[in-house]
Each structure stands twice: as structure tokens, then as C-alpha cells.
Amino acid sequence: MSGALTVTGLRVVRGEREILRGVDLRVEPGELCALMGGSGAGKSTVLRSVAALQPFESGTIDAGGFVLQPGPVPRESRLKELRSRVGMVFQAHSLFEHLCALDNVTLAPVHALGWTRAKAKEVALGLLEALGVAHRAAAFPRELSGGEAQRVAIARALAPNPMLLLMDEPTSALDPARRGALGDTLCELAREGGRGLLISTHDVEFARGFCDRVVILSDGVLVEEGPAADVLERPTHPATRDLLQHRDASP
Amino acid sequence: MRGVIRRLRGSGAILVLSTLLLAACGREPASTDTAKPPLRWGGDAEGGAPFVEADPANPSAVRGFDVEIEGMIARGLGREPRFVQVAWASIEQSVERGDFDVGMSGLEDRPELRARHAVSIPYFEFHEVLAVRPEDRGRFRRLDDLAGRRVATLGATMAYSMLLDAQRRVGVVPVSYDDDVHPYTDLVAGRVDAVLLDNVIADRSLKRTGGGFVIQPEPAATGHYVAVFAKSNAALRDSANEVLRARMRDGSLEQTFRRWGVWSDQQARYFQRVLAAEPEGETAATSGAERATLATYLPALLRAAAITLVLSCLAMALAVAVGIAVAAGRVYGHPALRALLTVYVEVMRGTPVLLQLFVIYYGLSGVVRLPAFAAAVIGLGLNYAAYESEIYRAALLAIPRSQLEAGRTLGLSEGQILRLVRGPQALRLALAPMTNDFVALLKDSSLVSVITVVELTKQTAIYATNVGSWVVPGILCSLLYLAFSLPLSRFARRLERRWSTA
Numbered sequence: 129m130s131g132a133l134t135v136t137g138l139r140v141v142r143g144e145r146e147i148l149r150g151v152d153l154r155v156e157p158g159e160l161c162a163l164m165g166g167s168g169a170g171k172s173t174v175l176r177s178v179a180a181l182q183p184f185e186s187g188t189i190d191a192g193g194f195v196l197q198p199g200p201v202p203r204e205s206r207l208k209e210l211r212s213r214v215g216m217v218f219q220a221h222s223l224f225e226h227l228c229a230l231d232n233v234t235l236a237p238v239h240a241l242g243w244t245r246a247k248a249k250e251v252a253l254g255l256l257e258a259l260g261v262a263h264r265a266a267a268f269p270r271e272l273s274g275g276e277a278q279r280v281a282i283a284r285a286l287a288p289n290p291m292l293l294l295m296d297e298p299t300s301a302l303d304p305a306r307r308g309a310l311g312d313t314l315c316e317l318a319r320e321g322g323r324g325l326l327i328s329t330h331d332v333e334f335a336r337g338f339c340d341r342v343v344i345l346s347d348g349v350l351v352e353e354g355p356a357a358d359v360l361e362r363p364t365h366p367a368t369r370d371l372l373q374h375r376d377a378s379p
Numbered sequence: 380m381r382g383v384i385r386r387l388r389g390s391g392a393i394l395v396l397s398t399l400l401l402a403a404c405g406r407e408p409a410s411t412d413t414a415k416p417p418l419r420w421g422g423d424a425e426g427g428a429p430f431v432e433a434d435p436a437n438p439s440a441v442r443g444f445d446v447e448i449e450g451m452i453a454r455g456l457g458r459e460p461r462f463v464q465v466a467w468a469s470i471e472q473s474v475e476r477g478d479f480d481v482g483m484s485g486l487e488d489r490p491e492l493r494a495r496h497a498v499s500i501p502y503f504e505f506h507e508v509l510a511v512r513p514e515d516r517g518r519f520r521r522l523d524d525l526a527g528r529r530v531a532t533l534g535a536t537m538a539y540s541m542l543l544d545a546q547r548r549v550g551v552v553p554v555s556y557d558d559d560v561h562p563y564t565d566l567v568a569g570r571v572d573a574v575l576l577d578n579v580i581a582d583r584s585l586k587r588t589g590g591g592f593v594i595q596p597e598p599a600a601t602g603h604y605v606a607v608f609a610k611s612n613a614a615l616r617d618s619a620n621e622v623l624r625a626r627m628r629d630g631s632l633e634q635t636f637r638r639w640g641v642w643s644d645q646q647a648r649y650f651q652r653v654l655a656a657e658p659e660g661e662t663a664a665t666s667g668a669e670r671a672t673l674a675t676y677l678p679a680l681l682r683a684a685a686i687t688l689v690l691s692c693l694a695m696a697l698a699v700a701v702g703i704a705v706a707a708g709r710v711y712g713h714p715a716l717r718a719l720l721t722v723y724v725e726v727m728r729g730t731p732v733l734l735q736l737f738v739i740y741y742g743l744s745g746v747v748r749l750p751a752f753a754a755a756v757i758g759l760g761l762n763y764a765a766y767e768s769e770i771y772r773a774a775l776l777a778i779p780r781s782q783l784e785a786g787r788t789l790g791l792s793e794g795q796i797l798r799l800v801r802g803p804q805a806l807r808l809a810l811a812p813m814t815n816d817f818v819a820l821l822k823d824s825s826l827v828s829v830i831t832v833v834e835l836t837k838q839t840a841i842y843a844t845n846v847g848s849w850v851v852p853g854i855l856c857s858l859l860y861l862a863f864s865l866p867l868s869r870f871a872r873r874l875e876r877r878w879s880t881a
Contacts, residue, residue: 179788204792211790222785226803226878236789239799288790 131156132292132324133178137187140173147173149348150187155292155324160314162335162356163328165345166371171328172219174345175294178326179216180207192291192324211240215285219296221277223269229256229280230265237287248287255283259313274301278310286317293317295327299334307331311338332372336360344368418453418460421474422446422484423467425558429579429639430485444639445483445604448502448623451631452481452606455622456615468535468557468844471496475609481619485579487537488603497616501603502623502632503641504649505577507538509595510566510584516593519573526550528572531562534837535844537602538575554751554831555841560584561741561831567591568744570751575599579641627654673851676842680852683838684859690755690834691821691863697760698820699813702767707797709768710775720768727765733826735762740830755827763820770812774805807878814871818864835859 135153139146148170155161163171176182178189180201189196192213196202204211223232233252237243243251256262259279261272269277278298285293298314299307315338318325329335335342336356343353346367352359363369422431424441431443441462453460463479470482475496486492488501511519519525522541526549532538534555542553554571556562562574563584574581574592581594608616626632627650636642708720727735740754749757778801786796825836833841839856843849 179784181784181787204787204790208790211788214788216785216788218781218785220781222779222781224782224785224800224804226807235799236791239795240790240792284785284789 132159132192133326134190135174135178135187136190138174138177138184138189139186140170140177140182140184147348148177148184151345151348151350153326153343153350155326157291157322157324158318159341160318160325160327160339162339162342163326163345164330164332164335164342164371165367166330169345170348171345172296175216175296175326175328178292179214179294180210208240212288213290214292214294215288215290216294217278217281217285217296217298219298219300221269221281223272223277223281223284225269228266228268229261229272229276229283232269232280233284233287236284241288251287252283255286256280259283260309275306275310278302279313282313282317289321290323292324292326295325297329298327299329299331304333307334308337314338330371332360344371415458418449418456418458418481419463419479420449420453420460421463421465421470421479421482422449423470424464426467426484427560427583429583429641431483444503444635444641445485447635447638448626448632449481449483449606451626451635452619452622455625456618468840471607471844472849474607477609480608480612480615482607485577485604486607487577488605489537489540492605492607496610497608497613499606499608499616500620500623500653501605502627503604503636504646505579505602505604506598507541507575507600507602508578508581509597509599510563510574510576510581510592511572511595512566512569512591513593515572516595520595521597522551522575522599523549525573528552529554529570530573530575531556531565531571531831532575533557533559533562533580535841536576537600538577539841541600542575555833555837556831557829560587563588563592564741564744565831568748570744570748577602582641624654673855676846676852677855680835680838680842680855680859683833683835684863686752686832687821687824687835687859688863690752690759690827690832691817691824693756694759694763694824695817695820697756698763698767698816701761701764702771703802705764705768706771706775709772711793711797724765724768727762728769732759732762732823733829736827736830751827751831754830755824755832758830759820759824759827763816766816767813770809770816771805774808775801777808778804807875810871810875810878814868818867821860821863 131154133153133155135151138148138151138153140148151170151174153163153174163174165171173182177184177196178191180196183200184196184198186198188198191210194210194213196210223229224235227235230249230252233255234245234248237248237251238245253262253265256265256279259282261276261279261283264272264276264280267276269280272280278301295314298310302310311334314325314327317323327339339356341354342356342359344351344359344365344367346365352363352365352368359368360372363372422441422445424431424433426432429443430445431441434440434442446462450460465473465478465482467484470484470486471492473479474482488498492498509519509522519528522530522545525545529552530542530545531554532542534557539553539555542551545551546553554562559576559580562571562576565571566574567588578594578598585592585594606619608619623632632650633642633647636646705720705723709717709724712720736755736758739758740749740751743749782800782804783796786800791799824834827834828837835856839852843852846852
């Protein structure tokens with residue numbers, strides 16, 4: 129049975145630099161997987177490759193049954209299937225600045241999926257409600273707090289009901305209380321929707337508290353993986369220990 | 380030395396002799412007298428033969444019957460003529476400013492001219508004649524046959540006044556040009572149905588075009604060419620009149636006119652009349668000089684202001700549409716298309732819009748015969764499109780990549796991302812520079828008067844020429860432009876504020 133995401137031997141080269149040197153990675157449906165590593169370890173590159181935002185040199189990516197091959201990024205018209213199966217939440221939320229929260233969420237369902245406006249609005253309001261920001265539906269991104277904006281961005285990514293949700297550093301702009309609330313929400317999303325969540329983060333507390341599994345990326349290779357509790361309590365690889373130490377030193 | 384003077388004073392005979400000598404010196408030709416300044420005279424060499432044209436043998440010199448007559452006047456006054464080039468429509472204003480002593484370039488004797496300046500006796504009599512296409516020879520015999528038809532002439536002339544009068548009486552549509560060549564080429568091209576100008580210009584154009592139109596035999600009016608002086612310079616005018624009469628009498632004027640092929644029996648009879656009626660003076664001066672008042676010109680100014688506004692709005696709409704297409708092509712297009720569009724932008728920005736208007740209206744008339752207003756909209760629109768496209772291109776490139784990637788991960792196509800995400804955000808960035816451009820376009824729209832569209836500035840110039848002052852027309856015109864541009868800037872600021880808080 130195929131997982132929500134299966135990455136095999138992923139290699140990415142930019143110029144002279146080999147950013148990913150053969151990464152194997154699997155995310156199961158209903159699973160919260162934390163992708164950890166220091167800055168420049170290649171976390172964002174993994175997410176961007178899976179989301180077909182950048183080309184890769186070799187390996188394969190199977191995202192919920194849609195297989196990406198090495199080489200240039202295919203034309204958008206060939207990626208329709210992938211787009212409906214994989215959602216992405218960007219680090220700085222990247223909400224459309226000229227649209228209110230509700231319109232941010234309904235834009236893709238109406239224009240990319242061809243839903244009626246009424247249906248898109250109903251689904252969007254439901255998502256905003258579930259994420260606790262329905263009262264901000266008419267607000268523009270500038271008027272939202274960091275936490276609110278992020279929830280709207282999650283609602284936007286979830287509107288097409290993807291099987292796999294990619295999130296780039298979701299906790300970087302949040303205070304501890306909001307971080308906990310976000311963790312609970314993501315757990316619910318994974319359990320109830322049967323979705324796979326791949327979350328890049330260097331927030332050890334968040335990973336320990338909410339993620340099922342942790343993969344550690346160092347210098348373009350996967351150096352350690354396993355249940356969050358095991359990996360983060362009893363790290364075996366120097367890179368993991370480094371990561372934990374670094375975290376503890378600077379809260 | 381003192382002793383010598385005392386002795387000279389003492390001698391009455393010597394005193395008389397020296398006085399005569401001094402007086403004689405004064406009458407000597409200027410070539411031997413360095414004390415007398417040259418007689419500066421203003422004319423427009425663009426007006427061409429037979430009035431004033433650049434000498435083909437020596438393009439820095441001018442020739443023509445006005446040049447020769449001016450030479451006679453100058454030498455008669457014991458001065459050297461010195462030519463000053465000036466735009467024909469500005470001769471009267473310039474002479475009053477003191478840019479030169481006398482203006483001459485086929486200037487028509489008009490009551491307003493005499494009311495405002497010192498004017499010489501008329502030195503040439505002409506007829507206003509109607510030129511029509513050969514097939515219209517039978518039906519357009521007189522001005523009154525041209526109700527609802529477009530009739531061309533030179534702006535700020537007696538013929539233009541006649542057309543305005545005919546507009547009121549029978550509904551003729553006057554079309555004003557800045558030169559006397561294009562009225563006839565547009566007549567042949569079918570853009571206008573008749574041309575009303577004096578017989579000298581009409582004959583010259585008939586020779587130049589080699590047919591293509593006919594001149595109706597019945598003159599529409601009779602007029603005269605005069606030289607114009609500053610109002611305060613009546614003394615010089617009087618001296619010049621003496622010289623002109625003398626040259627009429629001794630046949631020099633006749634010889635000149637014969638040389639330029641404009642002599643006729645009519646001219647001979649006219650000279651006889653002038654010489655018999657001596658001193659004729661200013662009899663024409665008071666022949667009902669109607670002063671143009673604010674009330675008579677305000678409706679025309681407002682109409683012209685409306686034309687400026689409509690023209691600018693249409694040109695801007697075109698500029699925005701083409702600008703968006705060019706910007707999109709330069710950001711998304713194939714390298715070949717990008718190169719092509721870059722050439723378009725650089726050519727449109729790198730050449731004068733005046734030149735572009737000429738090319739579109741006159742240059743392309745062999746291929747596509749655009750009405751003047753359409754040519755103006757297209758010319759200004761395509762020119763401004765180049766500037767708009769650069770604004771949009773910069774704005775498109777300023778939208779963060781993550782916004783576009785967010786669109787892609789949501790399954791929007793490139794076209795949808797441009798239309799729904801990138802474009803609307805870029806438009807907000809482009810708003811302030813666009814407003815600036817629209818205000819600039821409002822002002823640049825005054826250039827289209829060169830292709831016969833009478834807009835606000837042109838109408839103001841006509842008004843100013845008629846009242847002989849730029850003060851009131853200038854203030855009125857400025858107020859009208861400000862009435863357009865100020866609310867526009869305010870509107871843009873409000874929109875910007877709303878979007879920046881949103």
C-alpha cells in the first residue's frame with residue numbers, strides 16, 4: 129500500500145552544490161512527520177521538490193499516487209492531479225495580500241477546481257470555523273495576527289482536501305501558547321482526515337510534543353529517523369545531538 | 380581745439396553747411412553708416428515661397444517677395460535688413476515684445492490687428508478662394524454650399540474667422556491647421572471637403588500637388604497683406620509707409636511681384652487706388668473691430684476642454700490595455716517576442732511623440748486614412764503604452780515569488796496567477812506612477828493640435844491671438860487643466876491609502 133508520500137533517492141544539485149544527496153522518506157496517511165535539521169540541511173528543498181516548485185536530478189517522488197520524475201518541473205497543466213493531492217503552507221504564510229481571508233481560501237476551489245462560489249464559500253467558512261478564525265473571514269492579511277494568518281493559510285491549503293500537507297517552519301512566528309494550539313489542530317487534521325503531514329521545523333519542543341515520527345536531515349542526507357520520543361530522547365547521530373544541544377542552548 | 384569750435388560757431392555759413400552735411404549723412408544708405416542699427420524683421424521661412432522661404436542656393440539665407448519688400452523698406456530707411464525666424468502664428472506677439480522691429484510674412488490686414496498693433500498700408504491685395512475636389516466643382520461653389528462639411532484653413536487667419544462665421548450661419552465645420560500645405564493634401568486625400576485660403580497660397584499648392592483639386596473662380600472675400608509694427612512704434616511704421624508708397628510709384632513693387640508670379644491687373648488697379656487715396660492712413664482701422672470677450676470664448680474653451688478630457692481618457696485606456704499586454708509579453712513571453720517588445724518600447728520612448736503623431740496622421744495616410752481624433756488617440760495611446768508597460772513590468776517583477784508559488788501549489792494556471800494574484804497586486808503598486816502619467820498625458824494631449832485637433836491649448840492660443848493677450852486665456856486654460864489633474868491626484872491618493880490599509 130502506498131503511503132501519503134514516498135520519496136526515493138532524491139538528489140538535488142544547484143550549480144556546484146549538491147543540496148540533497150539521495151534522500152529516502154515516507155509519510156503514512158494520518159501521520160505527523162517532522163523533518164528536522166540545521167539551517168541549510170536541505171529541509172525546504174525536500175518540501176519544494178515534493179510540491180514541484182523546483183526540479184530534481186534523480187530519484188522519484190510519489191505523492192499520493194502522483195509520481196514526479198527527475199528533470200525540469202512539468203508544465204502546470206500536467207500537475208493538476210498533484211495540486212489537488214498536495215497542499216503547502218509557506219513559512220511566511222504568503223496569503224494573497226489583495227484578498228480577504230475568505231477570498232484567499234475560495235480562490236483556488238473556484239478557479240482551479242471549478243466549484244461554484246456558494247460551495248467554495250461554504251467549505252471555506254467551515255474550514256475557517258474549524259481553525260478558529262471564522263470571525264476574521266472579512267479581514268485582509270495585513271490586519272491578521274501571525275497566528276491568525278497562519279490558520280487562514282492552512283485553511284487555504286486544505287480547501288481542495290489534499291491527502292498530503294506540507295508545512296514549512298509553521299511555528300517560527302508563534303509564541304508557545306499558540307504553538308500548542310497549532311499542534312493540537314494539526315494532530316486533528318492528520319487523525320480525522322487521514323492526511324499525511326510533513327512539517328519542516330527546527331522546533332524540538334514542537335516535534336517532541338506533537339509529531340509521530342522525526343527524520344533528521346544533515347548536509348543533504350537523512351541521518352536518523354524514528355518515533356519522535358526515541359530520536360529526540362536518545363539521539364544516536366552527532367548531527368541530531370548537535371541539533372538538540374543547539375536548541376537547548378538557545379530557547 | 381576749443382578755439383576752432385569757437386571760430387566755427389562764429390561763422391553762419393559754416394554752421395549751415397555742417398548742418399546740411401549731418402542731415403545728408405543721415406539719409407545716406409546704411410552701408411556707409413555704422414551708427415544706424417540693422418532693421419530686424421521677423422518672418423516664418425516655413426511659410427515658404429512666394430512669401431519667405433529658405434534660399435535653395437544658400438539655406439541660411441531667405442528669399443521671397445516679402446524678403447524683397449522688406450529689403451526695400453530697410454534700405455529706404457537707410458538700414459540693413461536682418462531676418463529673424465519666428466513661427467508665423469507668433470509674429471504679432473513677438474513684434475509687440477520687441478523681438479524685432481517689423482513682422483512680415485503674408486500677414487493679413489484684420490481689424491484686430493490694427494486695434495492692437497501699428498500696421499503698414501496694405502502692399503498686396505488677395506482673394507480668399509475656395510478649393511474643392513474636381514468632382515465637387517459643381518456642387519460646392521461657395522462657402523454656403525458646404526453646410527455640415529469639413530472646410531480646412533490656416534488657424535488664426537481671416538479665412539478661419541470666415542469659417543467660424545459660416546459655422547454659425549450654415550453649419551460649416553471649420554478645421555484649423557498649423558501650416559498651409561496639409562489642408563490641400565488632406566483635401567485631395569478626402570479628409571476635408573474644401574479649403575478656404577488666399578489665392579497666393581491656393582495657386583502655389585495647385586502647382587505643388589499638380590492638380591487633384593480645383594479653385595473656384597468666384598472669390599469668397601478680398602484681403603490685403605500688411606507689415607506689422609509694435610503699437611508704440613508708429614513713427615517707424617509711418618516712415619515705412621512712405622517707402623512703400625514710393626516703391627509702388629516707381630514700379631519696384633510691381634517688378635518684385637512679377638518676379639514671383641503674383642502680379643495681376645487686379646494688383647495694378649489696387650496700387651492706383653492706394654496712390655490716389657494718399658494719404659489713406661488708417662481708414663481700415665476702425666472697420667468694426669469686434670473685441671473677442673470672455674463670454675464669446677468660454678463655450679469654445681469648455682468644448683475644447685471636453686475634447687482634451689475625452690481624448691486623454693481614451694488614449695490612457697488604450698495605453699493601459701496595450702501597456703499590460705506589452706508588460707505581460709516582456710515578463711512571460713518567448714525571447715523573440717521579448718526582444719520585439721523591447722524594440723517597441725525603446726522606439727516609442729526614444730522618439731518625440733510629435734514625430735509619431737505626424738507619422739500616424741500624415742505618414743500613413745497612403746495606407747490608412749485615420750480621422751484626426753482617432754489618430755490622436757492612437758498616437759498618444761501607443762506612445763504612452765510604452766511608458767505604462769515599463770511601470771507594469773516593474774510592478775509585476777516586484778511581486779514576491781512566494782505569492783506566485785502559493786498560487787501554483789493551489790493549482791492555479793500561469794494565466795490565472797497573472798490575472799488573479801500577480802496582476803491585481805501589481806496594479807496597486809503601479810497606481811501612483813500611472814496617475815503621474817495620466818496627468819502628463821493630459822498636458823501632452825496639447826500636441827495633437829499639429830494634426831488639426833483643436834483641444835484646450837490650441838483653443839486658448841486661438842483665443843489669445845484674437846484678444847492679443849495671453850493673460851486671461853492663459854489663466855483660464857491653466858485653471859481648466861488643474862480642474863482635471865488635481866482631483867485625479869487626490870483620487871489616486873485616496874485609493875492608495877485605502878489599499879495600503881487593506
